[in-house]
Amino acid sequence: MEADQAARQDDLRALRARAVEILRTNDRGGYTVPTDGLYPFQWNWDSAFCAMGIATFDVDRAWTELESLYAGQWDNGLLPHIVFHHVVDSYYPGPDVWGAQHEPRTSGISQPPLTATAARFILARAGDDPTSEARAAALYPKILALHDWWARERDPGGTGLVGVLHPWESGADNSPMWDEPLRATPATSTKFARRDVAMVDAAMRPHQWEYERYIHLVELYRGLKWDGARIWAETPFKVADVGLNAILMRDEQDLLALAQRFGSPGDRGRLRARAERRQEGLETLWDGQAGSYFSRDLVSGRALKIASHAGFLPLWGGLENTDRADRLAAELGRWVAQCRYGAPTMSPDDPLFDQKRYWRGPVWGIVNWMLGDGLARHGHDDLARRLRADFRALVMRSGFREYFDPLTGDGLGGEVFSWAAATALAWAFD
Ligand code: GLC
Numbered sequence: 001m002e003a004d005q006a007a008r009q010d011d012l013r014a015l016r017a018r019a020v021e022i023l024r025t026n027d028r029g030g031y032t033v034p035t036d037g038l039y040p041f042q043w044n045w046d047s048a049f050c051a052m053g054i055a056t057f058d059v060d061r062a063w064t065e066l067e068s069l070y071a072g073q074w075d076n077g078l079l080p081h082i083v084f085h086h087v088v089d090s091y092y093p094g095p096d097v098w099g100a101q102h103e104p105r106t107s108g109i110s111q112p113p114l115t116a117t118a119a120r121f122i123l124a125r126a127g128d129d130p131t132s133e134a135r136a137a138a139l140y141p142k143i144l145a146l147h148d149w150w151a152r153e154r155d156p157g158g159t160g161l162v163g164v165l166h167p168w169e170s171g172a173d174n175s176p177m178w179d180e181p182l183r184a185t186p187a188t189s190t191k192f193a194r195r196d197v198a199m200v201d202a203a204m205r206p207h208q209w210e211y212e213r214y215i216h217l218v219e220l221y222r223g224l225k226w227d228g229a230r231i232w233a234e235t236p237f238k239v240a241d242v243g244l245n246a247i248l249m250r251d252e253q254d255l256l257a258l259a260q261r262f263g264s265p266g267d268r269g270r271l272r273a274r275a276e277r278r279q280e281g282l283e284t285l286w287d288g289q290a291g292s293y294f295s296r297d298l299v300s301g302r303a304l305k306i307a308s309h310a311g312f313l314p315l316w317g318g319l320e321n322t323d324r325a326d327r328l329a330a331e332l333g334r335w336v337a338q339c340r341y342g343a344p345t346m347s348p349d350d351p352l353f354d355q356k357r358y359w360r361g362p363v364w365g366i367v368n369w370m371l372g373d374g375l376a377r378h379g380h381d382d383l384a385r386r387l388r389a390d391f392r393a394l395v396m397r398s399g400f401r402e403y404f405d406p407l408t409g410d411g412l413g414g415e416v417f418s419w420a421a422a423t424a425l426a427w428a429f430d
Contacts (some may be wrong), residue, residue: 015395016429019421020057022400023050026418031068031085035402035414040091041047042083045171046419048114049366053422056121056430062122063135068117070142072106076228077149079113080106081168087409092195093215099222108218108226109169112247113150113198116143116255121426122199140262143255148247151274153228159283160274161240162248163298165231166217167210170241170310172345172359175348176207176352177306178239181297185236187212188219204356213237238298242285243310246293246317247370249278282314284323291327307347308359308366315374325378332371333383339363339406343371343392348406355405362403362412365391365423372427391428395420 026032031042032050039046047069054146055062072083074412084095084105095105119136126132154162164170167178192215195207206214217237232238256271263271285293287303292311294303312332321326336342338349346361354360368387375384394404394411400420402413 003024008157010093011396012392012429016425017357018051019400019429022421023054023418023425025416028085030064031083032065033159034419035417037090038414039197040088042072042085043078044069044081044083044111045114045366048118049369049419049426051115051422052121052426053419053424055118055125056425057353059122059126059129059132062118062125063132065120066118067135069115070103070139072104073142073146074100074102074106076153077145078108078153079110079115079146079149081109081111082107084177090195092192097215097218097222100226108221109164109166110146110150111169112171112244113251114247115393116147116251116258119143120254120257136258137295140258143258144267145333147248147252147255147274149337153232156229156232158277159284160277160279161245161284161296163232163238164241164244165221165235167214167237170239172241172243172308172310173214174210174357175306175308175310175359176346177295177308178210178237178240178305179306179352180302180304181237181239181299181313181352182210182213184299185213185274186409187214188216190215190219200413204402205358236299239304240281240285240296241310242282242293242295243279243308243313244312245278245282245285246310246315246319249282249314249317251276252278262380279320282317282319286324291331293328306352307350309345309371310342312343312371313374315378316370317374319374319378322378325380329375329378329380329383332375335385336383336390340359341394341406341409343368343387343390343403344406355407356410356412358403358413361406363390363394363406364403365395365428369423369427388428391423395424395428400424 029151033040034043034046047065051062051065072080098107100106122137126166160231167173287294293314294305296303312328313350335347338359344361345359368391372384372387397409398411400417402417
């Protein structure tokens, strides 16, 4: 028994060392690529997770991760989903397809915001370090500008819910949530060569019909010169993603905590008022009959009644209604009970469930982290422990992979993946 435990400790120690090594290997000099080859630039929410992982062993480098990400911030506050620090042509669509006017070059859409959450996490690890205090103070107005951008450009009507204008902006690129709005989006007529399917089995990646629409949206926005108001008015794809809205809520709460130290009374008042509106906005996505939160198509006005992981993210976001949190935990428990390893990104008994295809079923470490943390915040410790143990078991079995098959535990997509390593260090093996 004791020998078993000692062996397990040794395994964990070795895995932790491997996770640190991965984050160092994927360091391109002040920023971390998600993985070599498949994703050769800096991605927005990947870097926020990486910064938290890196903070467990190098606080100084963790701040640099956020600072290099903010080097891509636009004057209007947008924090792009990709910063192309060094242009390499192994990725499509590269900077010329986006056609955004910024140096360093960037994409033109954003991703789920986690930089206030990450800054708070690093600060907590830093103790009383005055350099950290100064770096957090310098980042604070930039993060505030990002949140003001979300409010101004992606919720012009002040509803409390923001809209995403591209499936990539949700971070869950090919989730079945986007099938309906994407079918109403035209396909590009440009011929293009995907690079992803040259590196990863096509059965684990989005379909071609989806890619043709992803590219159409990029070309449409480029044609509108990335003018926020025109894009908002003219886009065929505009969705209030419950996942992104929940993550935004959490980031804004963390931003409010940063504002207590670094902000003005005016900032705090604005953020408090917004936090209330966000709670009200989120509640409009609740479907009492289904016992779930659903995203909404802001073009057709219809609820997108898809049983995806995003419906549970309000647990991470700071859901105030205990009864709803309990219902969410019970339903998530039912999904996990049908899998060898949870949490799947789609209900396993749904006909759309696809155990290998990206955001249509597989387990993602960062999702386990957010759901596990959210469950624990609401007192559902057993299920939180299960998600943590499952992620550890997946990594032990299959390595630090991009995502995993919930039924077999097989590793899928990219290998040597930065946010899997970060999830291990900051959450699962902590
Ligand atoms: C994929 C994922 C997205 C992630 C990116 C880099 O596009 O869907 O969430 O940020 O890869 O890892």
